[in-house]
Structure formats: C-alpha cells, structure tokens
Amino acid sequence: MLNRRTLLSAAAGSAAFAAVHRSALAALPEPAYPAGPATAPPALPANGRPFQPVVTLNGWSAPWRMNNGWKEFHLVAEPVQREMAPGMMANLWGYNGQSPGPTIEVVEGDRLRIFVTNKLPEHTTIHWHGMLLPNGMDGVGGLTQPHIPVGKTYVYEFAARKSGTFMYHPHADEMVQMAMGLMGSFIVHPRDPMLHRVDRDFVFLLNAYDIEPGSATPKVMTMTDFNLWSWNSRVFPGIDPLAIRQGDRVRIRVGNLTMTNHPIHLHGYDFRVTGTDGGWVPPAAQWPEVSADIPVGAMRCIEFDATEPGDWALHCHKAHHTMNAMGHAVPTMIGVDHGHVTKRMVSLIPDYMAMGQNGMAEMGDMEMPLPENTLPMMTGRGPFGPLEMGGMFTVAKVRRNLARNDYRDPGWYDHPAGTVAYEWKG
Amino acid sequence: MPHSRSWAALAALLALPLAACTQPLTRQAFDDVASRTESIAGARPAWPQDAAETAVNAEAIRQLLAKPLDAEAAMRVALLNNPRLRADFSALGLSAADLQAARRPPNPGFSFARLRRGSDIEIDRGIGVDLLGLLSLPLLSDIEARHFETAKLNATRHALNLATKTRTAWYQAVAAAQTLALHDRLRDAASVQADLAREMRRAGNIPLLDQARAQLLQAEIALAHAAARQQAWLTQQRLGLLLGLEDGFALPDRLPEPPEQARRIADIEAQAIANRLDIRIAEAELAAMARADGLSNATRFVNLLEGGLVRNSESGRADQTGYELRFELPLFDFGDIKSSRAAYRHAQARDNLAALAQEARAETRAAHATYNTAFDLQRQRRTEILPLHQRIQEEMLLRYNGMLAGPFDLLAETRAGLMAAIAAIEAQRDFWLADSALRFVIHDAL
Numbered sequence A: 001m002l003n004r005r006t007l008l009s010a011a012a013g014s015a016a017f018a019a020v021h022r023s024a025l026a027a028l029p030e031p032a033y034p035a036g037p038a039t040a041p042p043a044l045p046a047n048g049r050p051f052q053p054v055v056t057l058n059g060w061s062a063p064w065r066m067n068n069g070w071k072e073f074h075l076v077a078e079p080v081q082r083e084m085a086p087g088m089m090a091n092l093w094g095y096n097g098q099s100p101g102p103t104i105e106v107v108e109g110d111r112l113r114i115f116v117t118n119k120l121p122e123h124t125t126i127h128w129h130g131m132l133l134p135n136g137m138d139g140v141g142g143l144t145q146p147h148i149p150v151g152k153t154y155v156y157e158f159a160a161r162k163s164g165t166f167m168y169h170p171h172a173d174e175m176v177q178m179a180m181g182l183m184g185s186f187i188v189h190p191r192d193p194m195l196h197r198v199d200r201d202f203v204f205l206l207n208a209y210d211i212e213p214g215s216a217t218p219k220v221m222t223m224t225d226f227n228l229w230s231w232n233s234r235v236f237p238g239i240d241p242l243a244i245r246q247g248d249r250v251r252i253r254v255g256n257l258t259m260t261n262h263p264i265h266l267h268g269y270d271f272r273v274t275g276t277d278g279g280w281v282p283p284a285a286q287w288p289e290v291s292a293d294i295p296v297g298a299m300r301c302i303e304f305d306a307t308e309p310g311d312w313a314l315h316c317h318k319a320h321h322t323m324n325a326m327g328h329a330v331p332t333m334i335g336v337d338h339g340h341v342t343k344r345m346v347s348l349i350p351d352y353m354a355m356g357q358n359g360m361a362e363m364g365d366m367e368m369p370l371p372e373n374t375l376p377m378m379t380g381r382g383p384f385g386p387l388e389m390g391g392m393f394t395v396a397k398v399r400r401n402l403a404r405n406d407y408r409d410p411g412w413y414d415h416p417a418g419t420v421a422y423e424w425k426g
Numbered sequence B: 001m002p003h004s005r006s007w008a009a010l011a012a013l014l015a016l017p018l019a020a021c022t023q024p025l026t027r028q029a030f031d032d033v034a035s036r037t038e039s040i041a042g043a044r045p046a047w048p049q050d051a052a053e054t055a056v057n058a059e060a061i062r063q064l065l066a067k068p069l070d071a072e073a074a075m076r077v078a079l080l081n082n083p084r085l086r087a088d089f090s091a092l093g094l095s096a097a098d099l100q101a102a103r104r105p106p107n108p109g110f111s112f113a114r115l116r117r118g119s120d121i122e123i124d125r126g127i128g129v130d131l132l133g134l135l136s137l138p139l140l141s142d143i144e145a146r147h148f149e150t151a152k153l154n155a156t157r158h159a160l161n162l163a164t165k166t167r168t169a170w171y172q173a174v175a176a177a178q179t180l181a182l183h184d185r186l187r188d189a190a191s192v193q194a195d196l197a198r199e200m201r202r203a204g205n206i207p208l209l210d211q212a213r214a215q216l217l218q219a220e221i222a223l224a225h226a227a228a229r230q231q232a233w234l235t236q237q238r239l240g241l242l243l244g245l246e247d248g249f250a251l252p253d254r255l256p257e258p259p260e261q262a263r264r265i266a267d268i269e270a271q272a273i274a275n276r277l278d279i280r281i282a283e284a285e286l287a288a289m290a291r292a293d294g295l296s297n298a299t300r301f302v303n304l305l306e307g308g309l310v311r312n313s314e315s316g317r318a319d320q321t322g323y324e325l326r327f328e329l330p331l332f333d334f335g336d337i338k339s340s341r342a343a344y345r346h347a348q349a350r351d352n353l354a355a356l357a358q359e360a361r362a363e364t365r366a367a368h369a370t371y372n373t374a375f376d377l378q379r380q381r382r383t384e385i386l387p388l389h390q391r392i393q394e395e396m397l398l399r400y401n402g403m404l405a406g407p408f409d410l411l412a413e414t415r416a417g418l419m420a421a422i423a424a425i426e427a428q429r430d431f432w433l434a435d436s437a438l439r440f441v442i443h444d445a446l
C-alpha cells in the first residue's frame, strides 16, 4: 500500500496537481494514493466550483485536475492490502491503493472525465450507481460497454446532473470484485454550497467479507455467512470515531454494498432521514428514526443537530454485525458445569481453558493467543471497561470544545458529576 | 532280521560308555556353535552341564533382569535361559554319539537259538563278527561326520532363530505397551467428551442426539482400548515364553529411536550366499551326494538310501536325518537302478542348492526393500505427520481461544493426534522388525 508511487492525501491535492503539471497535461492524470488507513481531514477544493467537502470514514477523497473545463479523475483498480483493524491485514482489490477507493466529490453541473486503469488480473468496469448519465457511460460490462481489459485505461465522460449521494463499483465479474472490496463513494455537491448545508458531513460504505481466521483473502463464494462486517473495509476497533462539535448540524451518509440490510443505530439522538441515492427527501417527507435501515444496494443520509455532548455509540443493530470473526457452530456452554472435566481436559490439552460457562463477556476482557491475522471476536476498551464489540461499531463523540475543522479523536467523554449510572448501595 | 537284532544289541552295549566319551566332542561342538552364534548375534548361548555352570548362568540371568530389558538384553536372557534351546543343544550330544559309534568297528556278536519242531529241539550257538558292519564302517563314519557337522549348523540356526524371535517379540511387546498408553489417553479424551456432552445435555444446550453420539464414540474407543490391552498382554506373554520366564522381567516404556540414516549394506545378496546356514547345509548335502554317486558306481551292490537332509522346520524338535544300509544279493538287480538313483539324488541336491541360493537372494532383496520402506515410513510419520498433527492441534487451540471452534473440535484433533501417534509407534515397531529381519536374513532363512 505504501509503495514508491506518489503518496498523497486528499489534503495534499495541490501537490498532486503540481506533479501532474510536470507531465504533459494531455497525458493521463497522475493517480493519487492515500497515506494510510486513517480518516483524512476534509480538503476544500483548490479549483473548480466551491463545495463543502465530506469526511470519508477511514478514507479520503480523490484529487482531480481541471482540463479545459473538464474535471479529470484517475482511478486505478488493483490488488491492495487493507488493514481492517490494527493486527489484521486483508488481501483486497481496491482503487488507488485502498479499499474502498477514494471518494469522488464533484459539484452539480461539473463535466467529468474519469480515467479508469485496470491493474487487476481480470477485466473490469465501473458502474456509477445512482448517477443519471448516458447509457454508454453506465459501466455494465458487455451490456453498455466492452470490458476494460487487463492493463488498459478507459475513459468515462458525463455531467453531474443532480446533487446527492452515490457510489461506484464494478459491473464485471461483479460478485467476485465486490466480495474483494472494489467500491467507492461518489458525492455530488449542490451547485449552491449553502443548499443542504451541514457542518460535518460523514460518508461510509457498508461492506462484508468472509476471511477465514488465520488467512487474509476473502472467500469470494460466501453468500450469507460473512464473518467481518465492515465500514469502508474497517472493523471495530479499527473504525475511527466521528468527532463532532456540540451544536453542529451533522449528516451521515451510509451506502450498503453488502448482501443484507443493516439497521444503523445512533444512540442519544433521534435523527431524520434526509436523502437516499434517489435524491434529497423533501423536508415534509423526512421521517424521524433512531435506526436507519440501509437496504441492500441503497444509500441513506441521516441528519441531526448535535446538541447532546457525550460518547454516543453508532453501530449496526444486528448484534452479530458488531462482532468480529467467530465460530457460528460453537456450542453454547452457558450453565454447563465443567469444573470436573477441565482438569482432565488440561491433562490432554495443556493450554486448554474452560470458556463460556457464564456467557462470553470474559472474551471481551481476555487476551489469548489467536490464529495469525485474526481479530478477537469482541474487543476494545472504554473508560469504564471492555467494550466487547467488533465489526460495525464506532462512537460519535460530541464535544463542546472542538475546533470547527478538527476531526481528531477527542478522547473519552468527561461526564459531569452525578450523570453516570452507579451502583445502588442501599 | 538278524541285522536289526545285532544293531540293537550293539547300541545297548555301547550306551553307557558313550555318554562319558562323547562329552569332549559335544563340548567342542557346542563351543563352536556358541562362538558362531556370538559372532553373528553378538551374544553367546549357554548350555550348563553341572550345578556350578547352572549357578553361573543363573547369576548372569539375574544380573540381566535387574533392570528393564532392552532388546539386546532380552536376546541374551533368551540365549541363556530358553529351555527349548537347551533341548535343541541336546541333539548335538546325540549326534556326537552317533558319530562316535560309527567310527568304531562293530563288536563281535554271540548268538544263541533254540528251535523246536514238534518234540525236536534244536539249539544253535554261534559267535561271529558283523562283516557287513565292518565293510560299511568308512561309509558310515563319513555320513555320521557330515550329520554331526549339520547338527552343529542346525544348533547354530536354533540359537540364531531364538535370538531373532526374541528381538521380534521384544519390539512387539514394547510397542504394544506404548500403544496401550496412547489408548489410555484416547479413552480419557472420549470420556471427557462424553462427560462434557452429558453436562451440556443436562444444561439443555445440546439434544439427546449429540449426547448419544458422544457416548457412542466413548463406547467404540473403549472397545479399541480393550483390544490394545489384550495385545499388550499377549505380546508380553510371548516374549516371556522366549525368555523362559513366566514374569519377573521389566521392559522400557518406549521403543529405541530409529537411526537418522538407514543402514547401507553393500553386496547384501553376496553376503547372504556366503553366510547363510541353510545354504551351508545344502552344500554339505550336495558334497555327500556327489560322493555317494561316485561310490554307488564303485560299489554297485551298496544300496545307499539317504533319508535326505530334511530340515525339520517344527521348532523345538531335533532335526531328523537318517539313512539305511542294506546289502543285497545281486540276483535280479545288478546295481544299475541304485546307480541311477544316486545320480538323481546328486542332481536333486544340486538343484536344491541352486533353488535355495535363488530363494536366499530373493528373500534378502525383499528384506532389504522392506527395511528401506519401513525406514522411510517411520521417518515420515515421525518427522512430517506427527509435527503436522501437533501444528493442527495448536491451531485448533488458537481457534478455540477465539471462540472460532468448540471443545469438541479440540477433542477431535486430540484424538486424531493420538491415532497418528499410535500409527507412528507402529511404523517405528515395523522398522525395528524389518531391521531385525535384515540382520537375520543374511544368516538364515526367515
């Protein structure tokens, strides 16, 4: 991932542009690469129409170059190594060094030219999910265009006709290529930057992998029994918290490219569903929720005013989706008195330890040797103890004293005295 | 038949003095046998003849039994203590007596006959020398000398055979005990599984179906355990019999480690042809038949019937060879039939030797190939398969730690590992058996 190619974050977009200037402008734009798996802070556009940038959770936005009124991007589809959380690397396919690929941010009315270079071992295409565009730009291999052969670069040209939240993904050997992590977010900002304006605008895609513990490559044939439920190909404790300034208007855009629905639940707030990949929901039609169910192949935007400070959990409400890899056939040991067999087990298997007799909370607090490249089923520590989470879980950290453009983790919430649940002592 | 009577009388008369005068010859013969056995097997058999020798022998055995017997020591004890081997050695004495008798001229005979027909009584008295016996003296002593040599070779064969059988039995017994220890663990693993399943069923966590499966597994493994226990007992008994002991011997708890490299033996077939005792005996037989063939042409009236040097393969019985001499009056048969018979016997002995040589080479080649295969198999089991099982068990434990596998998965791998360990012991045992066979096959038929 950190190869000898130009390593650029979205924030360093102007540097990327300088690099492009050295080559001929007529040539392909130099593809840009991110610095690492951390969330890149939003970068204001250096040129073109102004917009209020989004924050891609554990991701970044692609730089572009202007060329005679065209906004030009260069996506390179290629095998990548993605750290899904510290201690676990996945062999995925991605764009420009990461899975998911960089978020493409454009403005309503922009004329787009997107170069797609195929460095995968097989042909590919890109479908621009939700975009209104000429049929021949829709990216369905065999149906609307020839596949992009290995080693070739294709060009997509279309105008961003309406603002909204979209995504891109292959439509060639689609099942395999999406199971391998090829996807990205696509944001079209309104021409008027004040329209649908929020203070903090987060975006991420839901994805799922089946990576056998002790291995690194997804089992692409898996249909339902995934063991890593991820946001932008990251799982807890690898998902960055959402740093939010108290009083900010917040939008979270979530797209679902897994094969099941995910009820994304935010603690501490009720919010409104303000948009789908079909467009913005008129204010009168927006409905309140505390869990927004994201259907398969769809996006939802939720919005709320961050009035309540605190560490608010944000997670999928399917309990198995807030776990990392586990054995779905492991028998329940709750209530099984195995004190007397434990000693005999240990004489057969010296490092054996009886587990699960009283539930599995002990797993969240235990550090036991695991197969290589495998995350604990439940893990993480909070200020009060083990979090016992994995998968699609992170925290929205709403703080009073946060700078306007500060997205760094503010640490754990300092609760006012007398506002934390306490033990009753009579 | 007058001959029979005179032979019987002769034997009866010679019986007492023979026992005394054949002792040096027998002793000499046994020393040859013992030295030859020692040079091949590395241990000397004993044949105590008096109380003092018996005491010395008993002490040697006692010292060997003071600590757990390794294969070498077991072989020594067998050579010193096996009663069947002593019985085989006694045949040496008998053969020596036969030789001694054949070298002496027949004693003069005295005959007395009282015949009665009706009221007539006729008494014949006479004294005479057994002319026929005198005539056949050189021939008889030549045959007996050869039989004596054969008896020595056969005694050596018995000792070697016992040494090899004891080694074999030792490997079988130690391997069976080692296997039983693994079966103990296997039984533990199955019983832990059954107990855990019972608790899980009691807690309502698994259905009766799963518990019954765990019980079934336990029952099956208990049967395998019983078979292993029986095998351990039986092999121990077999070894005891060869050692000449009912009990009172201890064995190490594991087989010796096989060598890092397989033994390289050059010209093994040539060694077998040069060394094998069965071939030595067949060669002697061929030489005798060649002589007899010549003799039958020279003395056409001598009918030499060789009982053949038939090895008695039944263990513990003295080898039986025999001959019969008969003089005939050449009224109808002028000796031509006898002459051709001797020629056939000569040819038979020659062909027998050729066949034996071919068989020896084949047997040796097979033993060598078996040895090499057994070496590779035990090494693969030990250096590849067992470490892989170890690795798999470790990985399964890591999975268990991460709630990726359950306790039954762990126990299944433990069982698989124990089965592999049992197979490895068996492979190790088979290697040592092949090693033993390879040592033996260049000295005698397996």
Ligand SMILES: [Cu+2]
Binding pocket: A229, A261, A262, A263, A316, A317, A318, A321, A392
């Ligand atoms: Cu979910």
